[in-house]
Amino acid sequence: MSTTTLIVGSGFVGRAVAARLAARGGTPVLASRTPPPEDTAPWVRLDATDADACAQVVESVRPDRLVLVHGPSDVTWCEADPERAIALHSAAARHLTAAARGRRTVLISTDNVFDGSGPDNDEATPTAPANAYGRAKLAAERIVGTAPDATVLRVSLVYGWEPADCAKWLNFFAACAHRLRAGERVEAPHDQWTTPVLVADVAAVTAAVLEPGAPGLLHLGGPDRVSRAEWAAAIADGLGVPRTRVTPVPRAAGRYASRPAHTCLTSTLLDEVLRRHGLRVRGVAEGVRALLEAAP
Numbered sequence: 001m002s003t004t005t006l007i008v009g010s011g012f013v014g015r016a017v018a019a020r021l022a023a024r025g026g027t028p029v030l031a032s033r034t035p036p037p038e039d040t041a042p043w044v045r046l047d048a049t050d051a052d053a054c055a056q057v058v059e060s061v062r063p064d065r066l067v068l069v070h071g072p073s074d075v076t077w078c079e080a081d082p083e084r085a086i087a088l089h090s091a092a093a094r095h096l097t098a099a100a101r102g103r104r105t106v107l108i109s110t111d112n113v114f115d116g117s118g119p120d121n122d123e124a125t126p127t128a129p130a131n132a133y134g135r136a137k138l139a140a141e142r143i144v145g146t147a148p149d150a151t152v153l154r155v156s157l158v159y160g161w162e163p164a165d166c167a168k169w170l171n172f173f174a175a176c177a178h179r180l181r182a183g184e185r186v187e188a189p190h191d192q193w194t195t196p197v198l199v200a201d202v203a204a205v206t207a208a209v210l211e212p213g214a215p216g217l218l219h220l221g222g223p224d225r226v227s228r229a230e231w232a233a234a235i236a237d238g239l240g241v242p243r244t245r246v247t248p249v250p251r252a253a254g255r256y257a258s259r260p261a262h263t264c265l266t267s268t269l270l271d272e273v274l275r276r277h278g279l280r281v282r283g284v285a286e287g288v289r290a291l292l293e294a295a296p
């Protein structure tokens with residue numbers, strides 16, 4: 001019988017997880033406050049900060065397991081109202097953990113739980129969030145981590161196509177690719193380092209850790225450690241536009257001041273998970289090639 005997965009958050013990452021599970025014969029159900037723009041999977045309305053609504057949705061969907069991949073995900077928004085960001089993530093984590101009643105749960109968390117002193121962060125690196133978004137996600141991790149069968153999957157900068165006219169803040173790849181294609185210039189920090197991961201690879205690893213036997217905490221970073229300026233240059237290379245269209249700027253000069261400098265994710269556990277499930281995480285050049293072959 002098909003396994004039903006309730007995916008709370010029907011945004012960029014949530015929809016990719018739904019597509020992966022559906023492609024493998026599963027039954028994903030997306031949940032969020034407003035309907036997703038595409039018809040990826042069945043959808044139910046849910047405000048995860050409402051305890052009764054969480055209980056009712058779990059009662060009606062009857063999922064075998066849950067993926068928590070909801071917002072707020074806008075780092076700048078969280079920084080403007082830190083208490084609200086922390087309260088929203090904490091409430092959702094509490095209500096969904098209670099509603100799950102011991103069902104297997106995967107929380108997608110972030111590299112922003114680290115202070116950025118780096119250079120690399122594995123599962124044993126002490127957390128020390130440098131911004132409100134990181135504090136909010138760490139609060140959620142601590143709540144979900146108390147559940148009997150939960151995995152916290154920390155992911156570094158996710159990338160993939162999102163439409164240029166999408167109402168939300170675009171991921172870095174999509175923002176850069178749309179601008180470079182339109183002949184515009186891109187300014188990107190040379191002092192902000194991450195390990196970007198293709199959204200399809202995030203979805204594949206999420207599906208893998210939904211299976212029994214996954215570690216309770218797992219880091220997922222791509223194999224390449226790049227500054228935003230290098231990342232933008234790799235996107236320019238893929239598009240065949242000159243790298244001179246990318247201007248490296250200091251992180252603190254613009255809206256990136258609340259972003260930690262080094263949030264590269266490394267792992268002592270990921271290789272074993274990938275091996276067990278026959279998966280591979282692509283580097284940025286291969287990821288960009290794959291996206292351009294499937295360009296919208």
Ligand SMILES: NC(=O)C1=CN([C@@H]2O[C@H](COP(=O)(O)OP(=O)(O)OC[C@H]3O[C@@H](n4cnc5c(N)ncnc54)[C@H](OP(=O)(O)O)[C@@H]3O)[C@@H](O)[C@H]2O)C=CC1
Pocket residue numbers: 008009010011012013014031032033034035046047048049068069070071072073074092108109110111137154155156157158159168171
């Ligand atoms: N993108 C990235 O690079 C990374 C993302 N993550 C984590 O993954 C998660 C998703 O990221 P991403 O897909 O990029 O974000 P998006 O902003 O694309 O999607 C967020 C989704 O959450 C929903 N949502 C927000 N608030 C609530 C709520 N109260 N109840 C139910 N649903 C809600 C939104 O819909 P609506 O507003 O209609 O409810 C939307 O569907 C976030 O938790 C983020 O922390 C972690 C690491 C990296």
Ligand SMILES: Cc1cn([C@H]2C[C@H](O)[C@@H](COP(=O)(O)OP(=O)(O)O[C@H]3O[C@@H](C)C(=O)[C@@H](O)[C@H]3O)O2)c(=O)[nH]c1=O
Pocket residue numbers: 073074075076109110111112155156157158169170171172175176186187188189228259
């Ligand atoms: C670098 C750069 C980005 N941008 C745009 C691209 C994008 O739409 C927006 C924010 O870019 P960032 O990718 O830096 O967003 P940021 O919010 O820092 O990214 C984070 O997202 C959260 C959810 C996470 O958990 C982190 O892992 C990380 O991926 O700013 C510019 O307009 N100009 C620029 O020079």
